[in-house]
Amino acid sequence: MKKVCVVGLGYIGLPTSAIFAKAGIEVVGVDVSERVINLLNKGEIHIEEVGLPELIKEVVADGRLKGSVTPEKADAFIIAVPTPIHEDNSANVDYVISATKAILPYLEKGNVVIVESTIPPRTMDDVVAPIIKEHGLDPYKDVYLAHCPERVLPGRILIELIENTRIIGGVTPEASSKAAEVYRTVVTGDILETEAVTAEMSKLMENTFRDVNIALANELVKISAKLGVNAHDVIELANRHPRVNLHQPGPGVGGHCLAVDPYFIVEKAVEESPLIQTARTINNSMPEFVVEQVSRLTCELEAPKLAVFGLTYKGNIDDVRESPALDIAQMLVDDQRFNVSVYDPHVRDEQVPFTLDSFEDAVNGAHLVVILADHNEFKELDLKKLKAHMKTPVVFDTKNCSPLGEEVLTYRIGDLTNLKAIQE
Ligand SMILES: NC(=O)c1ccc[n+]([C@@H]2O[C@H](COP(=O)([O-])OP(=O)(O)OC[C@H]3O[C@@H](n4cnc5c(N)ncnc54)[C@H](O)[C@@H]3O)[C@@H](O)[C@H]2O)c1
Structure with missing residues (x-):
């Protein structure tokens, strides 16, 4: 050739x-x-x-x-x-x-x-x-x-x-x-x-497998929030079983593959694909779940300032297609109750419908940082710096990626048992 x-x-x-x-x-x-x-x-x-x-x-x-x-x-x-x-x-x-x-x-x-x-x-x-x-x-x-x-x-x-x-x-x-x-x-x-046709179906089932399994982890998050269980501990312990591999929960499923490909199967076999459809529904419901938790955390603040961290559908990339993080940021921006700053070191202004801020501008005076993508920058967050800039140093981490430390109170998506409204 x-x-x-x-x-x-x-x-x-x-x-x-x-x-x-x-x-x-x-x-x-x-x-x-x-x-x-x-x-x-x-x-x-x-x-x-x-x-x-x-x-x-x-x-x-x-x-x-x-x-x-x-x-x-x-x-x-x-x-x-x-x-x-x-x-x-x-x-x-x-x-x-x-x-x-x-x-x-x-x-x-x-x-x-x-x-x-x-x-x-x-x-x-x-x-x-x-x-x-x-x-x-x-x-x-x-x-x-x-x-x-x-x-x-x-x-x-x-x-x-x-x-x-x-x-x-x-x-x-x-x-x-x-x-x-x-x-x-x-x-x-x-x-x-x-x-x-086998190649077409194999590709679609690879992504559908992942979508369905992420939906199961996200459902576990909701069940855990209701029952007062730490979903991260459950996943870690269950995965010590030699034949179990629970996936990681998050703010939803995005990208042009996982969030799209299952629909290609559903379209061709709607009656035969109830599980695939339910998984899509569960994953699509996660942005709303995240916004609900942000509301619970900030319900006692008069003018909550939020710093949204990350807009891409996964970490360390610049791709915002079908990103649930983008939907969450938009919902928070649209909600008049919040003063929202958005920071993503991988994304450029022209890719998104709102203005991006620098790290300092985003966290200055913020009551809550909401992490929506597991970029390395967020895995290596400087908690002392956060504490110094934020009004109330609280983090809601939907990707379970940020470091934990006494400087900042961190809530992870699968561990909302002790969630308390932030006080001024
Ligand atoms: N990006 C990934 O990680 C990934 C992984 C697996 C599969 N895929 C699949 O691969 C395909 C391509 O994805 P991508 O991420 O590269 O898309 P992309 O949007 O990044 O790029 C597609 C390019 O095609 C161009 N284009 C559109 N119509 C055209 C035409 N008629 N003639 C010439 N150029 C045209 C667009 O201008 C664009 O530059 C999709 O079906 C996607 O689902 C992508």
């Missing part, structure tokens, strides 16, 4: 382009955003990911990766465009459709077409293949179509793209084998060949 065309240069497509280029393959990266392309051709990127700025700079300078708003002929096409949900939680595969249509003029017999975007079951056969057929190529003979889902962890993408086990779901066995060849040029992990 000499040349790859990657369509969609986000958190997945950009690092994928970079690792193929690093392996000596000519790569053209395509995106509808001119800003993304202009930056890329200067050797710069628009997202935060460990090691990526340096790698992109290197492969663009070497001429192995270039950006373009239109695709080019290539041996393999890799589609990594967004697959969000509509307002009604149904899958929006419009970007996959338009990306597939965009490559048609450049597609030739013998090419490999890989969709890396997470897609509902049967999308390769029912959506992608018919577009190629309509163009005049047989999607089961002339080209090799496969779904190769991504399971990388933001912050470790460049490592995991190479080391993770890959599932390769071809629409035919030949398609699986041709797509596997593409990945063998860069992947050192296992490469498992299967059918397209």
Whole structure:
């Protein structure tokens, strides 16, 4: 394989382009955003990911990766465009459709077409293949179509793209084998060949497994709050059982994967998926639960000042998509009772609908710090500094990540037994 065309240069497509280029393959990266392309051709990127700025700079300078708003002929096409949900939680595969249509003029017999975007079951056969057929190529003979889902962890993408086990779901066995060849040029992990629909379903069940298990931990938090139990202790002790792995609770589930993918299954099998639907409902209820606890903590204060720490859906990243932390911050900002400052060292003002503050401005005179993301900065909080700046040094930690110390009274989400309203 000499040349790859990657369509969609986000958190997945950009690092994928970079690792193929690093392996000596000519790569053209395509995106509808001119800003993304202009930056890329200067050797710069628009997202935060460990090691990526340096790698992109290197492969663009070497001429192995270039950006373009239109695709080019290539041996393999890799589609990594967004697959969000509509307002009604149904899958929006419009970007996959338009990306597939965009490559048609450049597609030739013998090419490999890989969709890396997470897609509902049967999308390769029912959506992608018919577009190629309509163009005049047989999607089961002339080209090799496969779904190769991504399971990388933001912050470790460049490592995991190479080391993770890959599932390769071809629409035919030949398609699986041709797509596997593409990945063998860069992947050192296992490469498992299967059918397209099995690959689609496997990816969705991976994330659904996690969503359902987080819902169980979040339900435990609510039960524990009612019964006066410390959920963190329960989880720690129960997990000493050799076959139990209770997940960690939190302020809800976010991101474009865990909070979205279960709906792709529900849409295709609504009657058969009550557990998956209930898990979504429980996780979606957590922002409200967090706001309720903030209200309980501040009910005796006249003008409570809150410092909200963290807006991303997980720690040490800059991604706020579907973030429950963002919903919680918005609910608190909208509540006239609160004076809210928001601090997130990983997020830029233009990503969010309110102004971000510095650490000092956020905590100065605050009655309560509400931690919503487990960034390293919050794991290493300087409690003495907090005490010095805050009016009442109290922390509500929904991620169970901050240090504990006598300078600050910390309530963790799973341990609300002794919660007392803050006094001025
Ligand atoms: N980010 C992750 O950690 C992750 C992990 C596993 C799976 N996925 C899946 O991978 C897919 C891509 O996710 P992402 O996080 O990279 O998305 P992203 O939003 O970061 O990037 C997508 C890019 O595609 C571009 N785009 C949209 N339509 C296009 C088109 N028709 N032609 C060319 N470019 C187009 C956008 O401008 C954007 O730059 C999604 O289906 C997602 O669910 C993501």
